[in-house]
Amino acid sequence: MFEASRICRCVICHDYGDRQDYEATDQDVIGNVQKFEWSVTGVAADEQGPGWSYTIGRWHSRGGPELAMFGLDLRVMQSCLNILAKRDGLADGQSHDDVVNGYPLYLRAVEPTWYRAFFGQAIWFYRHPPIPFLEVVWPDRNGGLPWDTGSLAQPHLWLAPTEHVQGVWTQDI
Template sequence: MFEASRICRCVICHDYGDRDDYGADDRGVIDNVEKFGWSVTGVPADQQGPGWSYTIGRWHSRGGPELAMFGLDLSTMQSCLNILGKRDGLADGQAHDQVVNGYPVRLRTIEPTWYKAFFGHGIWFYRQPPIPFLEVVWPDRDGTFPWDTGNLSQPHLWLAPGEHPPGVWTQDV
C-alpha cells in the first residue's frame, strides 16, 4: 500500500520555506537522520500515562516503515528501536528476537488515524499523507502478548480508534 506512494516529501527532501523557523529539536532530528539514517523521539511518561518512543527518518533514509514502542522506560525503548532500525524488510506480523532482554517482539501495522495523537514530530518531518508506522509490541514477563490478554500497558494501535478498548491510550483520539 505505501510503497506505491514512496515519494519522500520530508523537510530534508523538500524546502517548505520555513527552515529559518526550525528550533533546536527540529535541527537535532534532521542532523540525526542525516548522520544515522533516523532519529528516535521520546515522549516521557507523565500523570496522564506511560511514555513512548518512535523513529523519524527511516522512511526517508531506508524506504522502510517508522517504528514506535510504548509503555517501557524511554532508554529501553530507544535502544530497542535503534536495534530494529538497522534491520531491513520490517513488516506487519513479523517476530524479532534479540531486541528486548531475551524476549521476542512482534511488529504490527499502526492505523494512520492514530498518527496525530502520537507522532506529531514525525508529521512535522514528513508533511505528507501517512507514511508507514509499525508498532513494536513486547510481551509480559510470562511471554504473553497484549492481544492474548487484553492488557493495555501498551496501546493496540493496529486497531482503529473505535475498536480500541477505552483507556489511557484513547483519551487524545
C-alpha cells in the first residue's frame, strides 16, 4: 500500500504561477478531477504502436495510486479504469475478477523510470513525480498473463526498462 500521508504538489493544490497558460485539455483534466476525483487520459493507437489510458487525480483526491492500462481499445481501457478508480486499497499483486466478464485483471506496481515515456500529462499535473502508478494487466483469450507467456501486447512496466524485452514499448526509453 502507498503512503496515505503523502504531500500532494499537484496544480490544484499549488499555484505554480502558470495557470493562465493551461491548454483546454489541461483545464479538462483539472475539471474532471475536481468533479469526479480523477480524469482518464487516453493515447490512441497509431502507426507507432498500441494505445494506452491512465488516470490522473486519484493520488490527489483519494491518496491512492494512479492506474494505467495498455494495448486494448481506448473505450474498453477507460471503462475498466473508471471501474477500478472508484475502489480504495488498490495495491500491487491484487487481482480483480469483477471488472471484465470472465477475465481477471491484475495490478502491478510501475517502475518509475517508465513515467516520462507514458504519463506526461500526469507529470504535468503533479509536477513532482514520482507518484505511484499501478499497471492494470489483462490476460489473453486463453487466460495467459504476460509474465507467463512473454506476450508484448502490453508492456511489462513492473520491470526496469533495461530488463524489458526490446520492442514497441521500449522505443522511447
